[in-house]
Amino acid sequence: MRVNNEQSVALETASTAFVLGLFDTGLSIVRSLARAGIEVVGFGPDPREIGFKSRFCRAIGSPHPVEEPRRFLELLLTEAEKRRTPPILFPSGDPTFWFTSRYREELAERFLFIVPPPPAAEAGLNKRVQYEMASRAGIACPDTYYPASRDELADIVGEIECPAMVKPYFSHLWQMRIPGSKGRVAGTPEEILASFDEAERAGLQVMIQSLIPGPNTAIVVLSAYIGRNGKPLALFTHRKVRQWDPTIGSATLVRSERIPGLVETGLSLLEAIGYRGQCAVEFKQDARDGTLKLIEINPRFVQQNYLATRCGVNFPLIQYMDLTGQEPQPRTSFDEGVKWLDAIPDAMAFFYHHQRGELTFPAWLMSLRGSRAFPKFAWDDPLPFVYAYTWKGKLLKGPLWLWSHRRHPDSGVA
Known part of the structure; x- marks a missing residue:
């Protein structure tokens, strides 16, 4: 003890x-x-x-x-x-x-x-069920289409606003069968059809979803643990600062921040679907009207989980205490302005934005101030970081590795 x-x-x-x-x-x-x-x-x-x-x-x-x-x-x-x-x-x-x-x-x-x-668990994994439940609960969602066949898609593809994302119903199945991406961003009707064909060949169900206008900094996340008693025992919110790749990539830099309306909107959705356990609800603020629109529910811890721990909300520990009957005190306050940094992908994001005149080197360095949480590095547990970035000499070849990966995969611009 x-x-x-x-x-x-x-x-x-x-x-x-x-x-x-x-x-x-x-x-x-x-x-x-x-x-x-x-x-x-x-x-x-x-x-x-x-x-x-x-x-x-x-x-x-x-x-x-x-x-x-x-x-x-x-x-x-x-x-x-x-x-x-x-x-x-x-x-x-x-x-x-x-x-x-x-x-x-x-x-x-x-x-x-x-x-x-089970119904809420299905909503956690099946993105179509998520959006249907969210719409019934009055939560704003991006325009989404669910074609059952290529012929059905061909009939409506001209009506879909581009760019759009060809998005899987089940993310884990997509990543197992088409590794290295979360879906496909299509800029034209022809690209939508081609991506649908790719998914169909892989045996995947997909939807077509219009991208929500606005910068990546408009993406905000509520992490929550809903305890056995059905009440929120831990809440934490953060804002995305950068991601790689820039269109539908994973976060490389995020910041802890209280975001007006996010907790209320996220909890109303979780209550509507009867959720229990750990989850993260991701929204993006639509640049056209400021509405928070649902991106997805992740029915689990997220990669940035340690940022919450660093800010005073230790989700795994609170869950451990709840499940062992130790009645943890609810934690809804946290340190703001603390950042989580995934350094190598963030450097790639910097190259991309710098080449387009969107981010200077001094501004990038300044943006890293306040980074206190990292996905791999820890002074008291260094081997995961060493292994991750020396595997096949990646760290020793760092500058060349970054330079060779500086090109955005869809841009065609070095």
Whole structure:
């Protein structure tokens, strides 16, 4: 037993945390729990997952949770039998969230965990269900089309405002079958049709969605943990500063910030769908009228999770306490102006904007001030960072690597 300064109560740490997935998000969960004195075991199917190098967990190679779910289940049950108290499950991505929801009855015999009821769990994974539920709840969404066939799409493609995104119903299936992207941005009707054909060949259901006008800084995120009692036990908001790639890429620099209306809008959506557990609700403020429009619900921790921990809202620890009956105090206040930085992709974003006269080198350096949270680097846990950026000599070849990747994939401009 130890004292948890954040919660100002005695913290019981008898239960082991099982973190499912050990890429950046999983690593942030591992560190947030282990630094509170909790034993952590991590599971991942890919030995390149950087959490395998962390000193804060014992990492175990595992079957893939989607491709071999029964074998993954058997491994978890075997590991659970070695412990005197039920381990706590922490899914770190869509595949492990799907697995935990799909096998909730079998897992409940040996583990403590929280996933939303099946309809809300489906909404967390299926983007079409998300938008339909959000619309019924009065939440603004971008214009979205759901063609059932290429012929149906061909009949309406001329009506779709471009640029538009060809977006999968299930993000984790797209990333498994078409790695390296979240979808396709199409600038013309012909490109929409070509991207639809690509998805159809991969056996993926997709929607066509108009892009919301406005800069990347208009993208804001509410992270929330809705406890077993149905009440919010932790809330945190942040704003995107930059991303790579610039159109539909992942965040490279974000800032903690209280954003007017975001908490109220996000919680009204979560309440409408009956959500429980950890999630992040992403919106973009439409430049035309200032309306917050839903981008997506992520039914899990996000890559920037450690920023919340750094700002005083330790989501994994609060979830651990809730599931072990320790009644954590709600945390809705946090430090503002703290930044999370993914340095190498952010340098690539700088090259892109600098070449277009949108960002000077001094301004870029100034924008990095206040960076206190990082996806890979930590002074007390350096090996994940070293491994990530020395794999195949990436760090040693840093300048050449950045220069060779300076071209935006869709721009054709060096």
